[in-house]
Amino acid sequence: MRLSLAAGLLCAIAGCSAVLAEDEGFRFTPRLVNEPTGGKFIAEGGAGELPEGTMIHVELLVRGQSRHPIRAAFMKLEVKDKAFQGEWTWTGKKLAPLTYEAIATLRMNKQPPPVRRALAKAYGWHGDHNETLSSTEVALGTPEEAEAFKQETLDRLIQAIEDLEGFIKDGVDLCSVPADSEGWTAKFQELAGEIRVRYRIMRDFHQSVVVRQQEGLFKRLINIYSGMTDALRAHQAGQAQGLETLVKLPEATAILREEITSRMPVKPSEELGPKPKTPEDGAAPDEGGSDSEDKGAGK
Incomplete structure (x- = not known):
């Protein structure tokens, strides 16, 4: 399957699969909500030309202080009637105001045999190939x-x-x-x-x-x-x-x-350092500019 340069650039910007960039029917919409009972991660989308029964792995990640991201949720969603959807709830826990990353991935070794054969024929995917279908940032709360x-x-x-x-x-x-x-x-x-x-x-x-x-x-x-x-x-x-x-x-x-x-x-005042004293603060005015500079240079 040949991919146009424009479609490839669009895919790179949007964080979607290059192979599926021309397939306008594929979409991935992640949502995060906080309800009185706890947080909820909702993932849904249109499967486009992916065959029925395709398993899509959805992760919700947070970039932390370590090298590897922190996984907050993981779901396996099955394509039915050209769509997929699912939700993950946390009873008694809220979603913090952070920037999350929702990723939809197709893993060939996790597909049913008929789906594997169809995907291999349509896209040339084989073995342990993993295809990132979409990667989307979802910000919760204000800065x-x-x-x-x-x-x-x-x-x-x-x-x-x-x-x-x-x-x-x-x-x-x-x-x-x-x-x-x-x-x-x-x-x-x-x-x-x-x-x-x-x-x-x-x-x-x-x-x-x-x-x-x-x-x-x-x-x-x-x-x-x-x-x-x-x-x-x-x-x-x-x-x-x-x-x-x-x-x-x-x-x-x-x-x-x-x-x-x-x-x-770091607070802005700390970045700038201590404020120099002025005559109003009780500091003596510098009456000998050149003499002061000479003394400073000679220390």
């Missing part, structure tokens, strides 16, 4: 809402790090004495209760939306929490590695805190 959401997420991560640092310090103090010491168990139970409360607050915030761009940071935070609680239980059981693990955790939390802080949005 201001997206920025506020990012700031809130980073602020809550910093708060969770501060809680964690305090718990680790208390844990080191607690595990510096034998677990069979008088009053140790009561102190352990009190600390464990505080940890559970703060962990649940952080977890509930994290899971209140479908996906965040900072998923990797939350995963590392949860791993440190797990390492801390495992270390406390190890010391409770009389194992020496409990304290050994705890004293190493501040380094991991410091690295994570630094990474979170580095992703904080």
